Amino acid sequence: MSASLDPDRPEARPDLRSLPLDHLTALVASLGERPFRARQLLRWLQQKGAASLDELTDVPRALRAALAERTTLTTLERATEQRSVDGTIKWTWRTHDGKLIESVYLPETDRRTLCVSSQAGCAVGCTFCLTGTMGLARNLTPGEIVDQVHRANRRIVELGEGEGPRPLTNLVFMGMGEPLANYRSLKIALDLLLAEDGPNFSHRHVTVSTSGLVPVMRKLGEETPVKLAVSLNATTDAQRDAIMPINRRYPLAQLLDACRSFPVRNGRRITFEYVLLGGVNDSLEDAARLAGLVRGIPTKVNLIPYNANPGLPFHAPAPERVAAFQEALVARNLTAVVRKNRGRDISAACGQLAAEGGPGDPRRAQSLTGLPVAG
Numbered sequence: 001m002s003a004s005l006d007p008d009r010p011e012a013r014p015d016l017r018s019l020p021l022d023h024l025t026a027l028v029a030s031l032g033e034r035p036f037r038a039r040q041l042l043r044w045l046q047q048k049g050a051a052s053l054d055e056l057t058d059v060p061r062a063l064r065a066a067l068a069e070r071t072t073l074t075t076l077e078r079a080t081e082q083r084s085v086d087g088t089i090k091w092t093w094r095t096h097d098g099k100l101i102e103s104v105y106l107p108e109t110d111r112r113t114l115c116v117s118s119q120a121g122c123a124v125g126c127t128f129c130l131t132g133t134m135g136l137a138r139n140l141t142p143g144e145i146v147d148q149v150h151r152a153n154r155r156i157v158e159l160g161e162g163e164g165p166r167p168l169t170n171l172v173f174m175g176m177g178e179p180l181a182n183y184r185s186l187k188i189a190l191d192l193l194l195a196e197d198g199p200n201f202s203h204r205h206v207t208v209s210t211s212g213l214v215p216v217m218r219k220l221g222e223e224t225p226v227k228l229a230v231s232l233n234a235t236t237d238a239q240r241d242a243i244m245p246i247n248r249r250y251p252l253a254q255l256l257d258a259c260r261s262f263p264v265r266n267g268r269r270i271t272f273e274y275v276l277l278g279g280v281n282d283s284l285e286d287a288a289r290l291a292g293l294v295r296g297i298p299t300k301v302n303l304i305p306y307n308a309n310p311g312l313p314f315h316a317p318a319p320e321r322v323a324a325f326q327e328a329l330v331a332r333n334l335t336a337v338v339r340k341n342r343g344r345d346i347s348a349a350c351g352q353l354a355a356e357g358g359p360g361d362p363r364r365a366q367s368l369t370g371l372p373v374a375g
C-alpha cells in the first residue's frame with residue numbers, strides 16, 4: 001500500500017478518508033486484522049461520515065488505537081455558514097493546514113444539490129471569476145473532497161432540513177477549482193461517492209464541470225460514469241482567449257471535438273454553461289454561432305446572466321437580451337435554460353467563491369453570476 005494518496009504530501013501518514021476499499025483492505029491486513037474490517041471502516045468513513053475514530057463504536061479499541069497511530073483522518077472544520085433568503089447555504093471549511101474552501105447547498109423541491117470544491121483556489125484564471133483571481137493554493141485530497149459532502153449531509157440533518165444519513169441527492173463539481181486539474185484526487189473521490197458502501201450517489205446525479213482540459217476530459221469519460229458540463233462562455237477563439245486563458249492551449253475546435261467523442265450515455269446530454277457577459281458574448285450572432293458549435297452533440301445550454309461586479313470589467317446583459325439569446329437557441333432546436341441566480345446575497349453564486357480572503361474579504365460581498373445546477 002502506498003504511504004499516502006496525497007500527491008502534495010507523499011511522505012504523510014495515509015489519510016483514512018482518502019483511501020479506497022483496496023487500500024483499506026491492505027491497511028487492515030498490515031495490522032493483522034481480518035478483511036471484513038476494511039468494509040466496516042469504509043462504511044463508517046464514507047456512509048456515516050464519521051468525524052473521528054471515536055465514533056467507530058463497533059471497531060475494536062485496539063484497532064482504533066493502531067489506526068490513530070498509523071494514519072490520519074480528514075475532517076473539515078466548519079469555519080462559517082451563511083444562509084441566503086432563497087434557502088441556499090454556503091459553508092466555508094477549514095482544512096488541516098488552514099486553507100479555506102467552500103461548498104454551496106442548493107435545496108429545491110425535487111432535489112438537494114451540493115456544489116463541491118476540488119481545489120483551494122484555481123490556476124485557470126478565468127477573468128470573470130473571483131476564484132480565478134486567487135490563484136491556486138493547492139489541490140484538495142480525495143478525503144477533503146468527499147468530506148465536504150459528509151459535513152454538509154450532517155449539517156443539513158442538524159438544521160432539520162433533511163433526514164440522514166444522506167439527505168443530499170445531487171452533486172455538482174462546480175465549486176472552487178478546475179476539477180480535471182486535480183484528476184487523481186477527483187477520480188478517487190468519485191469512486192468513493194458512488195460506492196455502495198459509501199454514500200452511494202447515482203452517477204446520473206453527479207456532474208463534473210470543466211473549463212476545457214481536453215486530454216483529461218477523455219480520461220473522465222473513459223474512467224467514470226458521471227455527467228459532463230463544459231464551461232463554454234464564448235463562441236469564437238478570440239473571445240474565449242480573452243476571458244478563459246485555457247482556450248489558448250485547447251481552442252474551441254479541440255474542446256468541441258473532445259465533447260463529440262465523450263462517451264455520452266443513453267438519453268444523456270452534455271451541459272454547456274454559458275455566462276452571459278453584457279456586450280461581450282451576448283449578441284444574436286453569438287447565439288447563432290453557439291448553435292453551430294454544438295451541432296451534433298447532445299446538448300443542454302445553461303445560460304447564466306452575469307451580475308455586475310465593480311471589481312471586474314464586465315456588466316450584466318439587459319433581461320430582454322438574455323431572453324432574446326435564449327429564444328435564438330430554442331429556435332435552433334436547442335434546450336436552453338436561464339439559470340436563477342441562487343445565493344447572490346451571500347456570494348454563493350458561480351464565480352463568487354473566494355474564501356481564501358476569509359469572511360472579511362471585500363470580494364465576498366460582490367455578486368458575479370448565477371450558479372448553474374446540473375439538470
Ligand code: SF4
Binds near residue numbers: 123176
Ligand atoms: S471559472 Fe472555474 S476554472 Fe475558471 S477560474 Fe473560476 S474556478 Fe477556475
